[in-house]
Amino acid sequence: MKRLLSSAILGLALLGSAQAAIDTYEFASEAERQRYRSLVEELRCPKCQNQNIADSDAPIAMDLRAEIYRMLEEGKDDQQIIEFLVARYGDFVLYKPPVTARTLLLWYGPAALLVGGFVLLGVIVVRRRGKRPSAQNGLSADEQQRLAALLNQASMDKKDR
Amino acid sequence: MRRLLLVVPLAIFLGVALFLYRGLYLNPTELPSALIGKPFPAFALPSLDQPGRTLTHDDLKGKPALVNVWATWCPSCRAEHPVLNQLKQMGVTIHGVNYKDQRAPAQKWLRELHNPYQLNIEDAKGSLGLDLGVYGAPETFFIDAQGIIRHKFVGTIDERVWREQLAPLYQQLVDEAKL
Numbered sequence: 001m002k003r004l005l006s007s008a009i010l011g012l013a014l015l016g017s018a019q020a021a022i023d024t025y026e027f028a029s030e031a032e033r034q035r036y037r038s039l040v041e042e043l044r045c046p047k048c049q050n051q052n053i054a055d056s057d058a059p060i061a062m063d064l065r066a067e068i069y070r071m072l073e074e075g076k077d078d079q080q081i082i083e084f085l086v087a088r089y090g091d092f093v094l095y096k097p098p099v100t101a102r103t104l105l106l107w108y109g110p111a112a113l114l115v116g117g118f119v120l121l122g123v124i125v126v127r128r129r130g131k132r133p134s135a136q137n138g139l140s141a142d143e144q145q146r147l148a149a150l151l152n153q154a155s156m157d158k159k160d161r
Numbered sequence: 162m163r164r165l166l167l168v169v170p171l172a173i174f175l176g177v178a179l180f181l182y183r184g185l186y187l188n189p190t191e192l193p194s195a196l197i198g199k200p201f202p203a204f205a206l207p208s209l210d211q212p213g214r215t216l217t218h219d220d221l222k223g224k225p226a227l228v229n230v231w232a233t234w235c236p237s238c239r240a241e242h243p244v245l246n247q248l249k250q251m252g253v254t255i256h257g258v259n260y261k262d263q264r265a266p267a268q269k270w271l272r273e274l275h276n277p278y279q280l281n282i283e284d285a286k287g288s289l290g291l292d293l294g295v296y297g298a299p300e301t302f303f304i305d306a307q308g309i310i311r312h313k314f315v316g317t318i319d320e321r322v323w324r325e326q327l328a329p330l331y332q333q334l335v336d337e338a339k340l
Binding site: 049 | 193195261296
């Protein structure tokens with residue numbers, strides 16, 4: 001059991017290391033290393049489209065990582081680096097696209113749907129509430145009497161049999 | 162009115178279905194280039210044919226042309242090459258960017274498969290490729306006589322693609338240059 005568990009843990013550890021592409025860049029400070037990590041993780045690889053450039057092994061992702069490292073060393077800030085890449089590859093490289101007229105639906109569509117759903121729910125609930133007090137089972141007093149009479153008659157019929 | 166409300170879910174479903182159906186036939190690897198309408202990026206790189214000569218973006222100006230990004234390590238480029246040869250015979254101006262390649266195999270490739278390129282820029286490190294937003298060869302840029310990038314095609318140009326999509330674009334650039 002212990003053996004099984006340890007091999008499972010080892011397997012998981014291997015999985016983790018296999019995910020990220022390995023580069024050997026040296027950074028002047030820990031803060032710079034963090035900036036590099038966050039940049040390569042939020043930029044998208046143009047070739048293998050569902051990966052960020054941190055995880056991708058495509059040659060273009062390697063080139064872009066090298067380019068980002070170079071720009072970091074030159075002392076450019078995050079905004080300048082992102083602009084550099086957007087100028088060449090378009091908004092596509094951003095996993096967080098800017099809010100423009102074209103991306104409004106993308107940014108606010110889900111929230112609008114949610115709000116719409118709540119509004120609909122509210123309308124339905126309010127309508128149901130409004131109906132309830134009018135009559136408990138939807139029958140008028142007259143109908144109520146007829147129902148009682150019918151039920152009575154039915155029970156009489158049963159006894160006869 | 163009540164009845165109409167019942168149709169709403171069906172209408173929403175049809176709308177979404179139509180949207181997704183269209184999505185099935187879009188090519189997700191085709192990215193719009195960020196460079197359309199912008200000048201060809203500045204560069205100063207050696208010529209593949211005459212290694213002593215330095216080419217710059219001014220050399221590309223003067224007439225509309227195709228700038229084809231290619232490499233010997235790219236199998237699709239080999240498939241595309243005969244089509245480029247044909248285009249050259251038809252009088253289309255084609256320049257090459259030899260992207261992240263080595264000089265000797267590239268020169269051998271051109272000797273063996275014919276050379277459709279008027280100028281061939283040797284971009285060994287891929288720096289021009291980066292400025293062009295290249296993410297995989299072959300890619301072909303259409304530039305006008307002023308050296309402005311007007312269109313980008315990603316993938317292999319074959320006869321059908323040329324006839325149906327690209328020839329009209331090239332013709333338009335040629336007509337503009339005549340005015």
